Amino acid sequence: MLRLASWKVASILALVFAAMLLVVPSFLSEATVAAMQARLPSFVPLRQIVLGLDLQGGAHLLMEVDSPSVIKAQVEALRDDVRGKLREGKVSISGGIAVQPRGVLVRIADSAERARALTLLAQLDARIGGAISGGNGHTLDVADNGQGAIQLTLTDAATTEKVKRAVSQSIEVLNRRLNGSGTKETNVQQQGADRVLIEVPGLQDTSKLKDLLGATAKLEFRLVADAGEAPGDYETLPEQQGGTLPVEKRVMVAGEDLVDAQPSFDSRTSEPDVSFRFNLRGGQRFGQVTSENVGKPFAIVLDGKVISAPRILGPITGGSGQITGNFTVEQADNLAVLLRAGALPAKLTVVEERTVGPGLGQDSIDAGKHAAFVGGALVVVYMLATYGVFGVFADLALGVHILFIFASMSLLGATLTLPGIAGIVFTIGMAVDSNVLIYERIREESHMGRSVISALEAGFNRAFATIIDSNVTMFVAAVILYLFGSGAVRGFAVSLGLGILTSVITAVTMTRMMIALWYRRGRPTHLPI
Amino acid sequence: MKLLRLAPEGTKISFMRFRRLSYPFSAVMSLFAVAMFFLVGMNFGIDFAGGSQVELRAKAGVADLASLRAKAEKLDLGPVEAQRSGAETDVTLRLNVQPGGEQGQTIAVNKLHQAFDADYEFRSVDAVGPRVSGELVQSGTLGIVVAILAVLTYLWFRFEWQFAVGAIIGTMHDLLLTVGFFSVTQLEFNATSIAAILTIVGYSLNETVVVLDRIREVMRKYKKLSTAEIVDMSVNAVLPRTIMTATTVFLALLALFFLGGHVIRSFSAAMIWGIFVSTYSSIFICSPMLIYLGVRADTFDRNVAKPDATPAGANR
16 A cells, blocks of 8 residues: 555656646647647647537438349349340240249249259359358359249348448448538448448538438430330330420430539530530440431430430530530539439438537537536535545546546547536546545444554455446446447447546546555544545 | 535444335335336337427527427428427427338428428437337347346356346346336436436446445355344445445436436436435345345355355455
């Protein structure tokens, strides 16, 4: 107890000092921090604590990739592959190909043909992932079902992989769209198997954001159907301006061949439009189609809606063109961003939306500060009243505890949320528990007739096991809350967990140090508690 | 300086005598809580029930609840719940889950924007689809179960199994009464309420562990005493600490309840309730449980290195 190496004292003080340095930037304005950053060497950590969206205001969108449609497209691609493979091998499909939810069924009556088809179709199966990814390592189960047909079923590994790829593609596309539209500091990340979380600080009006993110942006150029065309070859699509238009099902050129799109103005009408440029393949195709169909209307279809259907005035062979459609400047800007960023692999739906205005955020910060100050003051005064000089030690340790929470949060880059502030206020009440355990034990030991030094020693030693046991339970609760919680609740788990750690450290080391120094100075003969 | 003592020292209250009272009392309370949960139910917030909720602040003057409600109900969005939140200018509107799948909530929020943007500032908007809310219920429940199992395992390793059982019974008791508290008060049960419940579980176990720790220590020291005497002695010994810590945590939560803003008021209220219940159960439920489970001083003979029956004195 009394043996307190000076290097220990020095390292505790150094730790406190380092924590102070870590916390200081969070209480300065952003401009001051930026100015300091410019002058100080880069290894000096000048991180500010990240405020959650519930405190700084902003929008949080959780979007879900439509996995059934991803799988449906995968099954349709499989059907095309099957057809191509069998045609290649000159196998005649007598009974046709039936599309099922997770695969296709190929009916071939002749058993010899069927056997030949089976070996051909087995080649469609590909290996994926390997043992590590947990799947059974291949994409397709191919088998004769014993009733004159071959059953092809996509494995779970194959569909999971496909959805996974759709999600990561979506994240890329969303990032490009957000950066393209000049939205700053956005955070786009995967959540769960098929969801994407988008956080935009400072944003209030989410309707534009949802338009920007929710559009699939699948662009197609198709010919408008002639009067005499077979009903199976065209479909009637809605028009942007209202009304409908019969459009051929065949896609002449698609958006994936675009290399650039920029908002511009029509040279004749000076209305906003979007200029685009194709890659080589797209340019050639576009040139060919426009040469063959001069005079006919050419429909520009975006996500199943006809934007406009201008008449082809002459062959367009340069590989570039314009999309007109009575746009406003803003609409033209948005469309250009969407086209540049590319199409989403599947539709994204908003499944959760949360926005907090800056007013409410600031109110929450103020309320949290108030509660923390008043709660802290009540605990400080109560500890002083109960334990006198030892209360001073506990209160100092409490101060360092709060300092350490903020320091570790800024070091870890953890986000401070309103529940996080609640967690800190709760740990203010809870942090002194370790001190209380020690002090009450010291009192007990002293009442049993021990000398001052021996009571101090026994108090610390005996209370230590209890402190560890009781805090482990609380810490486990915090960890599990972090693992199972979401959003702001995680903020609570972080501050609770960090608070438990720092409170144990400060109570055991700081208080011990202060009491040792106090004892050495005065050599008191009775305990003041 | 005269120091403040809330808990009298050297108390010799025979807490174990109360078990004939506390057990039936807690049993009735727990049953009541369960009955309330099934008969009245909880006031689930949109985190768990799905739907949307917006907080509005009147741009000028006081928010007129009646006209707001009337206007909102004309939007054809089902029942609209409107209530003041905090100041007179502030109103919270809440809609149930809208038909039309996950997108329904977003469409409803857009309609609210169109209707109220002119006169009100939208301070916050929350829209949760039915699928997400269902998952939140699942993960919340799973979290509580896993937390209890994890701590049970820890206690089983650190203490005798009887201690773990006692602690878990106490924790379940606190959990039930907290659920009952939400049901009786009809405080909104949302994601932060799960945080409150898990923290109460943590606090309750913390309280219990401190008492159990002392019981174990006393048992090793005084092998001749009956279990009831040992438990009484231990509870009395840690009583000052129990009261002291409950008070400091209570003070901090009181500040949070009154000053922390309406967003976390239901959290603070539940936590305050939890502190009282946990303190009660650690003394009157968990500790007497050791008597019923037949823990005796010789339970520890297997674990103590010295088979010698004499008290080990100062050293453990």
